[in-house]
Amino acid sequence: MLEDSSFAIQPSQSKIFAKSTFFDIGNVVSSQKSGPEVILQTETGKVIIKFIREDIVQITANPLGDSCFVSSPAVVAESQPIDIKYREETDSIYCHSLKLILAITKCPLRITILDAKGNVIVSEGQRGMGYGSSKEVICFKEMSETDYFYGFGEKTGYLNKRGEKLTMWNTDVYAPHNPETDPLYQSIPFFITLRDGKAHGVFFDHTFRSTFDLQSEEKYYSFSADGGLLNYYVMVGPSPRDVLEQYTFLTGRMPIPPKWAIGYHQSRYSYETEEEVLTLAKTFIKKEIPLDAIYLDIHYMDGYRVFTFDKNKFPNPEKMVTELKKLGIRIVPIVDPGVKQDVEYPIYKEGIQQDYFCKYIEGPVYIGDVWAGRSVFPDFTKKSVKEWWGTKHKYYTDLGIEGIWNDMNEPAVFNESKTMDLSVMHHNNGNPKSHRELHNLYGLLMSEATYEGLKKELNGLRPFVLTRAGYSGIQRYAAVWTGDNRSFWEHLQMTLPMIMNLGLSGVAFSGADVGGFAHNSNGELLTRWTQVGAFTPYFRNHSVLESVRQEPWSFGEKYEEIMKRYIELRYEWLPQLYTLFVESNRTGAPIMRPLFFEYPSDEQTYQISDQFMFGDNVIIAPIMEPGKTHRTVFLPEGRWVDYWTEEDYDGKQYHLVKAELNTLPIFVKKGSMILHGQKKLSTNIKDKKLFLHFYYEPNSTSSFTLYDDDGMTFSYLDGVYFKQTFEVKTTLGKIEIYTKTEGSYQPEWSEIEFVIHGSQKDFDLYLNGSQLDIIKEQDRVTALMYH
Ligand code: MIG
Numbered sequence: 001m002l003e004d005s006s007f008a009i010q011p012s013q014s015k016i017f018a019k020s021t022f023f024d025i026g027n028v029v030s031s032q033k034s035g036p037e038v039i040l041q042t043e044t045g046k047v048i049i050k051f052i053r054e055d056i057v058q059i060t061a062n063p064l065g066d067s068c069f070v071s072s073p074a075v076v077a078e079s080q081p082i083d084i085k086y087r088e089e090t091d092s093i094y095c096h097s098l099k100l101i102l103a104i105t106k107c108p109l110r111i112t113i114l115d116a117k118g119n120v121i122v123s124e125g126q127r128g129m130g131y132g133s134s135k136e137v138i139c140f141k142e143m144s145e146t147d148y149f150y151g152f153g154e155k156t157g158y159l160n161k162r163g164e165k166l167t168m169w170n171t172d173v174y175a176p177h178n179p180e181t182d183p184l185y186q187s188i189p190f191f192i193t194l195r196d197g198k199a200h201g202v203f204f205d206h207t208f209r210s211t212f213d214l215q216s217e218e219k220y221y222s223f224s225a226d227g228g229l230l231n232y233y234v235m236v237g238p239s240p241r242d243v244l245e246q247y248t249f250l251t252g253r254m255p256i257p258p259k260w261a262i263g264y265h266q267s268r269y270s271y272e273t274e275e276e277v278l279t280l281a282k283t284f285i286k287k288e289i290p291l292d293a294i295y296l297d298i299h300y301m302d303g304y305r306v307f308t309f310d311k312n313k314f315p316n317p318e319k320m321v322t323e324l325k326k327l328g329i330r331i332v333p334i335v336d337p338g339v340k341q342d343v344e345y346p347i348y349k350e351g352i353q354q355d356y357f358c359k360y361i362e363g364p365v366y367i368g369d370v371w372a373g374r375s376v377f378p379d380f381t382k383k384s385v386k387e388w389w390g391t392k393h394k395y396y397t398d399l400g401i402e403g404i405w406n407d408m409n410e411p412a413v414f415n416e417s418k419t420m421d422l423s424v425m426h427h428n429n430g431n432p433k434s435h436r437e438l439h440n441l442y443g444l445l446m447s448e449a450t451y452e453g454l455k456k457e458l459n460g461l462r463p464f465v466l467t468r469a470g471y472s473g474i475q476r477y478a479a480v481w482t483g484d485n486r487s488f489w490e491h492l493q494m495t496l497p498m499i500m501n502l503g504l505s506g507v508a509f510s511g512a513d514v515g516g517f518a519h520n521s522n523g524e525l526l527t528r529w530t531q532v533g534a535f536t537p538y539f540r541n542h543s544v545l546e547s548v549r550q551e552p553w554s555f556g557e558k559y560e561e562i563m564k565r566y567i568e569l570r571y572e573w574l575p576q577l578y579t580l581f582v583e584s585n586r587t588g589a590p591i592m593r594p595l596f597f598e599y600p601s602d603e604q605t606y607q608i609s610d611q612f613m614f615g616d617n618v619i620i621a622p623i624m625e626p627g628k629t630h631r632t633v634f635l636p637e638g639r640w641v642d643y644w645t646e647e648d649y650d651g652k653q654y655h656l657v658k659a660e661l662n663t664l665p666i667f668v669k670k671g672s673m674i675l676h677g678q679k680k681l682s683t684n685i686k687d688k689k690l691f692l693h694f695y696y697e698p699n700s701t702s703s704f705t706l707y708d709d710d711g712m713t714f715s716y717l718d719g720v721y722f723k724q725t726f727e728v729k730t731t732l733g734k735i736e737i738y739t740k741t742e743g744s745y746q747p748e749w750s751e752i753e754f755v756i757h758g759s760q761k762d763f764d765l766y767l768n769g770s771q772l773d774i775i776k777e778q779d780r781v782t783a784l785m786y787h
Pocket of ligand 1: 174269297334407408468484542544
């Protein structure tokens with residue numbers, strides 16, 4: 001208690017931190033090239049430099065030994081056979097691929113990494129690689145005055161992380177998510193440096209508790225870990241998009257989610273009975289508010305036993321799931337990793353008999369307290385346990401369930417350390433390691449087990465997994481929500497940079513609890529938050545036990561009407577959003593992007609935390625303060641149009657815009673396109689027609705790639721998708737559209753209405769060389785295209 005008062009800062013309490021001792025990795029005594037690797041022997045240790053691809057290099061260092069072997073579940077890339085050049089001189093070594101140059105000095109060992117043009121991207125000076133007094137590994141790199149830092153996964157605070165010291169240790173933090181609250185649930189030890197308009201990436205693939213220090217020194221930053229070897233990758237960029245492509249080449253990309261997973265979702269801790277769930281669904285339908293999923297929080301279970309339903313509260317879950325699915329609403333139940341200690345509970349019994357739970361090295365199973373009371377924890381580092389856990393999801397899929405919500409998988413335990421004892425051992429497929437070393441992997445491996453298990457049971461349907469904890473690579477299995485935020489305006493503000501940085505860390509599919517989880521929301525806050533949520537990749541309203549109700553109608557009709565409009569808008573924009581998900585699936589690009597991602601040479605974009613881009617041509621600038629109806633908006637180069645009023649704006653400057661409560665400021669770049677579908681109550685309902693909006697700009701060329709598939713199965717992997725590229729060219733009196741189609745999927749819709757915005761003059765319209773009829777009604781100019 002006293003930690004919250006002035007007692008905490010009385011003189012006798014202050015700890016004096018000694019600057020930790022740094023031992024240098026020393027000099028190189030010998031070096032040799034072996035295929036795509038360069039092996040350096042130092043006085044006390046060993047370093048391996050390995051080119052994974054022309055544009056990605058891995059550096060592994062053991063400052064105090066000969067073994068440089070690392071294995072990581074984060075990395076899925078196979079290194080490509082590439083030819084590297086190697087030259088050794090008396091004091092130095094040079095090795096390079098087509099895109100990366102490493103200049104290495106031998107005494108002491110220092111590595112400078114340059115791009116092919118000779119620009120320094122990562123360099124060491126007075127200090128480089130080494131270790132501290134308790135064998136913690138550390139690496140110092142030079143920091144230039146113009147460096148900006150992004151990524152680092154799920155962190156509080158603003159977009160640019162320069163000046164911060166960030167820790168990676170998956171932690172259950174109910175409160176308070178302040179700017180100083182670190183770490184949170186996810187550990188993604190990856191960042192992007194933007195230096196003079198060029199970006200490069202560093203991925204410190206390290207599961208021990210690790211620290212990134214961009215704060216303590218003026219000219220150096222460092223990354224360090226509590227144990228293990230140094231193991232990091234440098235990605236050359238040079239654009240932020242390239243870095244994401246490189247990073248997700250290493251750690252994998254998000255599968256295309258089922259369409260229902262990107263609709264609007266409603267949650268509450270907890271909708272406690274079948275009746276309550278059905279009434280909730282009916283209310284949405286009666287009010288005609290679109291909805292695709294309802295979540296079941298921990299109260300659905302029998303005494304918090306995972307893989308059970310409380311039969312008193314949910315007498316017929318299968319009937320409920322089936323009935324709701326017909327209405328276009330899916331059920332997503334929560335599954336925590338803790339398994340209740342109860343010898344009559346099959347999951348516990350089976351797991352104990354098969355030796356599936358985490359144990360101490362001396363033998364006893366680790367027992368920790370969570371919801372169900374004394375509980376045990378599956379050891380997901382063991383392949384057979386992952387499979388076992390996955391198979392157990394048949395219980396849910398048999399009921400018609402297609403999505404699972406994984407919570408508490410840091411793992412969270414109700415004790416001082418908030419997690420398992422660090423001395424608990426993980427089987428790790430025969431290479432046992434301590435929880436201290438593998439803690440940060442627990443959420444990733446649990447999500448993998450859940451995803452793969454569901455996939456096996458779902459007969460070709462795409463599973464949906466939502467997770468709280470994760471590590472690099474989590475995007476391969478699950479969407480991420482940002483945990484227990486609060487119904488504060490500050491937390492709405494924080495949502496933007498947090499989700500943008502997650503997106504820059506390979507996790508494109510993420511979102512925050514809309515309306516705020518803890519504390520009591522209010523009509524205005526929920527309305528403004530719902531506007532933002534409509535454009536975040538993951539869109540779920542969720543709130544805590546005993547807080548005021550937070551469904552869209554909870555604060556009166558005035559607010560309900562606006563929220564309904566924005567949830568509908570989400571569905572109208574779905575074809576565009578889906579296309580962005582596909583782009584992310586192919587290239588790793590985030591969906592919700594900071595402005596600098598598209599405009600890396602414009603310094604004015606580097607620190608914008610209160611606006612974001614939805615794809616490459618739409619800017620969202622929400623209002624995130626109470627009582628406000630105006631805000632400034634920065635629009636980068638080019639010309640922009642207000643989505644609502646069609647008013648034109650010049651780029652490369654700030655504007656003051658007005659936005660009453662019913663308005664989310666949205667700007668579309670002129671000379672670009674956006675794709676809309678029809679307003680609908682669920683993704684179950686298919687579009688009959690799509691709308692391609694073209695924002696006219698004279699003498700311009702623009703392109704848009706439309707992607708569609710069945711939204712449910714994996715048949716897109718076999719070419720059953722529909723992809724159409726639209727190239728639009730405007731010249732004097734003429735708009736020409738050229739299309740190219742790919743894939744074998746036949747969409748339900750057959751018609752695309754091409755809507756032309758912002759051209760007052762008369763013009764002729766051509767589609768692939770043939771003239772199209774232009775339809776003019778009031779102020780709408782359109783033409784019909786068929787596929
Ligand atoms: O607070 O399952 O972050 O979304 O509603 C303890 C109950 C456990 C934490 C999650 C929250 C969820 C809640 N859980």
